[in-house]
Every structure is written in C-alpha cells, then in structure tokens.
Amino acid sequence: MLSEVNLNKLSCITCPLNCEIKPTTSVRISFCQSFCFSTWPEGSSFFALGITEGVLKKSHTWIYSGCVFVDFSISYFRIFLSRAWLDALIETKLKIILVCDKHLQALANYWFKNDDNIFLILYPGEKIDTIAEKIKRKFLGHHPMTVRGEVLSRLEFSILHDLSAGQDCVVVAETFNLGVRSVYAAKQRVEKKMDADINDLFRYSYAL
Structure with a gap:
C-alpha cells in the first residue's frame, strides 16, 4: 500500500538490525564489516523478500560492494519520470541495480543509456541462475552490460x-x-x- 511506502527512506537489509542509510546514516554502518544491501522504495515486502531469498543468496559471493536494488515497476512509474530518484540513490554511493517489469523496460533502458551511475538492469523473465551469472560477470568486469529490448529516445x-x-x-x-x-x-x-x-x-x- 502507498501509505507503507517511504520514498525518502533507505535501510540496509544485510542483517536484522536494518540500519538506516537515508535520510540519516546510522553510526553502526561506519563500523560494519559487511557490504550494505538495500531495496528501494521501502515498503514492498515481497520485492525485498525476492531480492534477499533469491538474488542475494545466489549471488552474494560475487558482489564486492554495497548495492541498492530498485523496484523499477509500474507501481512507481511516476517517480522515474524525473531524475530526483536517481540523484538521491547516487548519494548513497551504492551500486544501483534496476529490477524492471515488462512495461518499464524501455524506460529502464533509457536511464541506463543516459546515466553511467546505473550499474545493472535485471530484466523480467530472467531466471535466478541467469541473474547470478550476470551479476558475477559484471562485478568481475568480464563484459559490459548490454540492454535488452526497446529504449526510449x-x-x-x-x-x-x-x-x-x-x-x-x-x-x-x-x-x-x-x-x-x-x-x-x-x-x-x-x-x-x-x-x-x-x-x-x-x-x-x-x-x-
């Protein structure tokens, strides 16, 4: 529900403490020995669960820096029509990974093509094993990310x-x-x- 979504809040999901990243960074983060992983916007529990139990469990050994996984879906379409969301996430210094649905794929590709701060796009229909291999190759620098499908001009x-x-x-x-x-x-x-x-x-x- 919209009332449960906080666009200005970002918390780490690496451990049960869920330390705050934005708007005020928790002091504990400075002393943490683990990489910081997050999902944005907060409030989508199913999305966060999918990232934690699917993507991170399969890929965590290949992720060498903190990441924020963005729910780039039709629910948040209006947010992605300006770059305010991107500027806010850039401030965290986390790798920005878009997880798009089929309707916003061309829009996700637009942002990737026009801003180097977007690290990776995960596309609809990709299997967990494919995603894990994709993340591994990206972090190891084996090949550049290529877009799939249409791109908005x-x-x-x-x-x-x-x-x-x-x-x-x-x-x-x-x-x-x-x-x-x-x-x-x-x-x-x-x-x-x-x-x-x-x-x-x-x-x-x-x-x-």
Missing part, C-alpha cells in the same frame, strides 16, 4: 514526461517546436515500446 522520454504531467499534445508540440502529428507519432512509439497506454501507466502507478 530522449525526445520520447520528454514527451512521455509532459503528457504524464497532464499536458495535451498541442501544448507539448509548442514546447518542443514540433507538429502535433509528430507528437502523436512519438506518443504511439512510446506506448508501443512500453506495451501500454500512457494513461494506463499513470493510472496504475502510485500518486506522488
């Missing part, structure tokens, strides 16, 4: 942002000095890449 991202903010196509066309038909065409490309209507993405995501 910068123009498509900007149009998605403005349409999701409630602007109509005429206003968006004026903003980007485009014809209205070009905006409609870009909107259709976005919806095809994300396999969903923009209105549905907005409707099924938490309000900010």
Whole structure:
C-alpha cells in the first residue's frame, strides 16, 4: 500500500538490525564489516523478500560492494519520470541495480543509456541462475552490460514526461517546436515500446 511506502527512506537489509542509510546514516554502518544491501522504495515486502531469498543468496559471493536494488515497476512509474530518484540513490554511493517489469523496460533502458551511475538492469523473465551469472560477470568486469529490448529516445522520454504531467499534445508540440502529428507519432512509439497506454501507466502507478 502507498501509505507503507517511504520514498525518502533507505535501510540496509544485510542483517536484522536494518540500519538506516537515508535520510540519516546510522553510526553502526561506519563500523560494519559487511557490504550494505538495500531495496528501494521501502515498503514492498515481497520485492525485498525476492531480492534477499533469491538474488542475494545466489549471488552474494560475487558482489564486492554495497548495492541498492530498485523496484523499477509500474507501481512507481511516476517517480522515474524525473531524475530526483536517481540523484538521491547516487548519494548513497551504492551500486544501483534496476529490477524492471515488462512495461518499464524501455524506460529502464533509457536511464541506463543516459546515466553511467546505473550499474545493472535485471530484466523480467530472467531466471535466478541467469541473474547470478550476470551479476558475477559484471562485478568481475568480464563484459559490459548490454540492454535488452526497446529504449526510449530522449525526445520520447520528454514527451512521455509532459503528457504524464497532464499536458495535451498541442501544448507539448509548442514546447518542443514540433507538429502535433509528430507528437502523436512519438506518443504511439512510446506506448508501443512500453506495451501500454500512457494513461494506463499513470493510472496504475502510485500518486506522488
């Protein structure tokens, strides 16, 4: 539930103490001998359980620094339309790993392509063994991360942002000095890449 989600809070899940990372870093973290692992946003217990019992148990021997696993799903769609979430996570100095669903895959790929601070993307349908091998290879530097599937262009991202903010196509066309038909065409490309209507993405995501 939205009431249980705290976008400004981040805690370590490495041990039962769950030391706070943000907004105020716990003193205990400075003396901890273990790597710090976290999930964000907090409040999604099933997501956190999946990361702990699935990904970390299978991959922890290959992870050589702290990581934050981001629930990059339709529930938080609105958050990912600005870079405030990314700037906040960069401050933690943890490796940022996106765990995306099928609808936000193209958006996750956009952020990865446009910001070097994103360490890795875990895609829908990947098996635990595949994920473990992927994490191992990334940390060992065996090959660079390659994106899978569609990627939003910068123009498509900007149009998605403005349409999701409630602007109509005429206003968006004026903003980007485009014809209205070009905006409609870009909107259709976005919806095809994300396999969903923009209105549905907005409707099924938490309000900010």
